[in-house]
Amino acid sequence: MQTLPALPRRYHRSLATVALTGLLLLPAARAADPEVTLVIRGHKFEPTELKVPANQRIKLIVHNQDTTPEEFESKRMKSEKVVPAGAKVTIWLGPLKPGRYEFVGEYHEASAKGVVIAE
Amino acid sequence: MFATALIVFRESLEAALFVGIVAAATRGVAGRGRWLGLGVGAGIAGAVGLALAAERIAALADGLGQDMVNVAVLSIALLMLLWHCIWGARHGQEAARDARRLGSSVRQGQHAPVALAVACGLAVLREGAETVLFVIGMTGSDSAGGIAASLAGVLLGLSIGVAVGALIYFGLSRVPPQRLFGVTQALIVVLTAAIASQLARALAQAGLVQSGATPLWDSSAWLAPDSAPGALLHALAGYDAQPTALQLVFYVGTLLIIVAAQRHTSPQRATTAAA
Numbered sequence: 597m598q599t600l601p602a603l604p605r606r607y608h609r610s611l612a613t614v615a616l617t618g619l620l621l622l623p624a625a626r627a628a629d630p631e632v633t634l635v636i637r638g639h640k641f642e643p644t645e646l647k648v649p650a651n652q653r654i655k656l657i658v659h660n661q662d663t664t665p666e667e668f669e670s671k672r673m674k675s676e677k678v679v680p681a682g683a684k685v686t687i688w689l690g691p692l693k694p695g696r697y698e699f700v701g702e703y704h705e706a707s708a709k710g711v712v713i714a715e
Numbered sequence: 716m717f718a719t720a721l722i723v724f725r726e727s728l729e730a731a732l733f734v735g736i737v738a739a740a741t742r743g744v745a746g747r748g749r750w751l752g753l754g755v756g757a758g759i760a761g762a763v764g765l766a767l768a769a770e771r772i773a774a775l776a777d778g779l780g781q782d783m784v785n786v787a788v789l790s791i792a793l794l795m796l797l798w799h800c801i802w803g804a805r806h807g808q809e810a811a812r813d814a815r816r817l818g819s820s821v822r823q824g825q826h827a828p829v830a831l832a833v834a835c836g837l838a839v840l841r842e843g844a845e846t847v848l849f850v851i852g853m854t855g856s857d858s859a860g861g862i863a864a865s866l867a868g869v870l871l872g873l874s875i876g877v878a879v880g881a882l883i884y885f886g887l888s889r890v891p892p893q894r895l896f897g898v899t900q901a902l903i904v905v906l907t908a909a910i911a912s913q914l915a916r917a918l919a920q921a922g923l924v925q926s927g928a929t930p931l932w933d934s935s936a937w938l939a940p941d942s943a944p945g946a947l948l949h950a951l952a953g954y955d956a957q958p959t960a961l962q963l964v965f966y967v968g969t970l971l972i973i974v975a976a977q978r979h980t981s982p983q984r985a986t987t988a989a990a
Contacts, residue, residue, distance in 0.1 A: 653925060657778065664852035665769070667845070671940065674916060674930075674957065677781065678848055680769040686778030688922040693929060702722065703849060 629655045634668075636660040636679065639704035650694040650714040656687040666708065670699035673712065690714070716868040719853065723846055723872025729950040730758075730842040731880030733906060734835050739887035740899035741828045754832035758839025765840065766847035782921035785841070789914040792837040795830040796907040797969070800900075801976040803830055831903075846873075902951070904973050909953025911969040915962040930957030 630649055634656060635642045648654045660666050660679040668687060669676045679685050692714035701708025734755060741747045765772070765784070772780040846869075853865045890898050918924045935956035938945050948954035955962060 653922075655922075665848050666852075667849075671935075672957070674959070675920060677920065678769065678773075678845055680773050680848065681852065683770050683773040684778055685773050685781070686922075688920055691925075691929070703852060705718075 629653050631655040631657065633657045633659065634710070636662055636666050636701065636708065638662065639664075639666070639701065639707045641699075641701065641708055641710040644710040646710065646712045648690070648692070648712055648714050651691045653691050654689040654712075656689050657684060658687060659684045664703070666704065667702040668699060669702045670697060670712075672697045673699065675699070676702075716864045716871070719865050719868030720872035720875070722849060723869050724875050725872075725946065726842050726846040726849070727873055727876030728879060728946065730835075730838045731876045732883055732947075732950045733838040733880075735880035735882070735884040736887065736899060736902050736906065737828075737831045737835050739884050739895070740903055741831060742888065742895065744828055746827050750828050750832040751835055754834075754836035755839050756836075758836035759843055761836070761840040762843025762847050765844040766851060769844070769848055779921055782917060785917045786914065786921050786923065788837050788841055789910060789917050792834050792841075793907065793910050793914055793969075795834040795837070796903065796910060797973065799828075799830040799834070800904055800907055800973045801980065803828070904970065905952045907973065908966045908969040909949075909951075911965040912953045912955065912958070912962040915959070915965040919959065919961065924961060929959070931960055931963060933957050 630652060632646050632648055632654060634646065636658065639662060646656075658668055658677075658679050660681060660683055663681050665678055665680045667676065667678045673689050673692065675687055675689060677685060677687050689712065692712070694714050697712040697714065699710050699712065734751065738747070738751055741751070769781070772784060774780060776783050850865075850869050853869075854862055887895065887899060915924075933956060938948070938954070938956065940946065940949060940954070940956045945954060945956065953966060958966075
C-alpha cells in the first residue's frame with residue numbers, strides 16, 4: 597500500500613488533538629437557534645416552502661402525520677433522516693448560505709417535495 | 716416495483732460491499748464463516764429490532780434519538796475498524812509474509828476476526844434498519860402497485876445488493892494470495908476513513924457539533940453522488956461530493972492515525988525470524 601507523504605510524527609498527534617478538542621469545544625444546541633416546523637400529510641410536505649435565516653443553524657421539527665414512515669432527505673443540506681409514522685423528530689440544518697435547498701421524502705419522492713429558502 | 720427495488724438496493728449496497736471486502740480479507744482465517752455469519756445475523760436481528768422500536772427511539776432526546784443511535788453505532792464501528800487496522804493487521808501482515816515465502820495461501824491461525832465481525836454487524840444494522848422500516852411502511856400502505864409487487868421489488872433490490880457484495884468478494888478472491896492481504900487491507904483502511912467521515916456528518920446532524928453545512932467544495936457536477944460510480948465510490952471510499960471541513964478532518968485524520976500507528980507497530984521494526 598502506498599503510504600501518505602511522511603509527516604513529522606508530532607503532526608499526527610496534534611491533528612488528533614485538534615480534532616478531539618474541536619469536538620469538545622464546539623457548542624451544543626443553543627437556545628437561540630431558530631425553529632421551524634414541517635408536517636408530512638398524505639405523502640406531502642406542508643408547507644412546501646420554508647423560509648429560514650441564512651448563516652444560522654436551524655432546528656427543523658418534522659412531524660409525520662401519515663401512517664407510514666418517510667425519509668427526509670436533502671443532498672444539498674447533507675441531511676437524511678427517517679421519520680417514523682406519527683413521530684416528531686428534530687433535524688439540525690445549516691448554517692446555510694443564502695439560497696434554495698431542495699428536499700424530498702425519499703419513500704414517496706413523486707409527491708413529497710419541498711424547498712428551504714435561506715435568506 | 717423498480718422504485719422500491721432501487722431504494723432497497725441503495726440501502727443494501729454499502730453493507731453488502733463492506734461484508735464482501737471483509738470476507739475476502741479474512742480468507743483462510745479459522746472460524747471466519749462462523750464469526751462473519753454471527754456478525755451479519757446479529758446485524759439483521761438488530762435492524763429488525765431497531766425498526767420496530769423506531770417510533771419510540773425517534774421520540775428520545777428531544778427528537779434526536781435516531782441520531783444518537785447513529786452516532787453510537789458509527790463510533791463503535793470506527794473503534795473496531797481502527798483496532799483491526801492497527802493491531803489485527805499486524806498479525807495478518809506476518810501471516811502474509813509467511814505466505815509469500817511459502818507460496819501458500821494465507822493462514823492466520825486462531826486469530827478470530829471478532830472486531831471485523833462486529834463492524835460487519837454494525838454495517839448491516841445501520842443500513843438494514845432503514846430498509847426494514849421502509850418495507851414495514853410499504854406493506855402497511857395503500858401503495859398502488861399492491862403488496863406483492865412491492866415485496867418483489869424488495870427482493871429484487873436486496874438480491875442485486877447481495878450480488879454486488881458477492882461480486883467484489885469473488886473479484887478479490889482472484890487476487891494472488893501473496894497480494895490479497897495488502898489489497899484487502901488497503902480497502903479496509905479506506906473504509907475506516909469513510910466511516911469516520913460519516914461519523915462527522917452524523918455528529919453534525921445530531922447537533923452535537925456545529926461544523927457548518929457549508930461544503931468545502933462541490934464536485935457533484937463532476938461525479939454526481941447519486942450516479943452509479945458516485946454511489947459505488949461513496950460505499951467503498953466515502954466519496955462525498957460536498958464534504959464539510961469536519962468530515963475532511965475526520966477522514967484524513969483517521970488515515971494519518973492508522974499510517975502512523977502501523978509504522979509504529981510494524982513487524983519489520985520488532986523483526987524476528989518467524990519461521
